[in-house]
Amino acid sequence: MSDYILFYAPGTCARVPMTCLEEAGVSFESRVVSFIAKEQRDVDYLKLNPAGKVPVLVEDGRALSENVAILGYLGRRFPDAGILPPAETEFERCQHVSDLAFCASVLHPIVTRIRIPERFCSLDGARSDVWKLAAEMMIPHFDFIDARLGQSPWWYGEKWAAMDSYINWVWFRVTGAGFPQERYPNLATHAERIAARPSVQRVLARETAGQEDLVSRGLNYGFQPVASVPLD
Structure with missing residues (x-):
């Protein structure tokens, strides 16, 4: 029996904690x-998550929702997995929480x-x-992220952390919906590094299996991207 259960939907932000579980090398059921x-x-x-959203992580019958909480828990539960960088002070730990909250409450x-x-x-x-206004809102955030990733291969320097997978999920979702990529070479290169990680490849295999299950049940969501809209 798996030690953990992660409830997810293919392509959603549940990809981030799923990647962290794979990085930690623990047994889990998706x-x-x-x-x-x-x-x-x-x-x-709804007993697991009254908000009716994914992801939900279940450990020993206890449910935890919201990525900031899940990733923070996994980071402390598996300190050797690199999910969160080491924090020498409480202030540094809260800075890491702030970074995750930036993804969850600003970008998402x-x-x-x-x-x-x-x-x-x-x-x-x-x-x-709506698409155009949202895309224009994303531009300054991506400008900031791209500049930071131009200074080091990963968000915190030389080592992967959960923050990298969260940023990459944002990149994956918006570029797959027509957001222009050309002005963000560092984000694009970062995505290539993410894709090369064995943990990510295992996650994508899980998502593919989940997608195939949905298709077999006639429950595939038909996404229709907005036609290209010029940005200012």
Whole structure:
């Protein structure tokens, strides 16, 4: 029996804690959740996470939701895995939490508006407007991230950390939804380094299996990207 269960949906930010579990080399079961079937709203699932979202990490029957909490827990639970960098002071530890919160509370909401803008508008033709406004909001953040990644191969220097996988997930989601990549060479190179990690390759294999399961049940989500919209 697996020590951990991670509830996820393919392509979602659950990829980040799944990568961390793989980096830690621990046994875990990954259980796919179908949004089309509204499995995230099932009574049993809502007992694990009343918000009805992924990811959820279950350990010994106890459930933990929200990436900042999950990644912080895994970082302290498996200190040798490099999930979080060493922190000599409480202030440094909180700086690491702040970085993860930047991804979760600043970048992630923008990602959602770029990826699925139709959830934020009701007027015909407004989908492209939402996408454009969100993409313009992302530009200064990506400028900052790209500049930082130009100074070292990973967010914290010479070693991978969970923050790198979180940034890469943001990059993956928005570039897959038409966000222009050309002005961010360091983010693109960072994505290549991420893709080469064995842990990430194992995660993608898990996601592929989950996607195949959804397709076999007729529960595949049909994503329709917004047509290219010029940015200022």
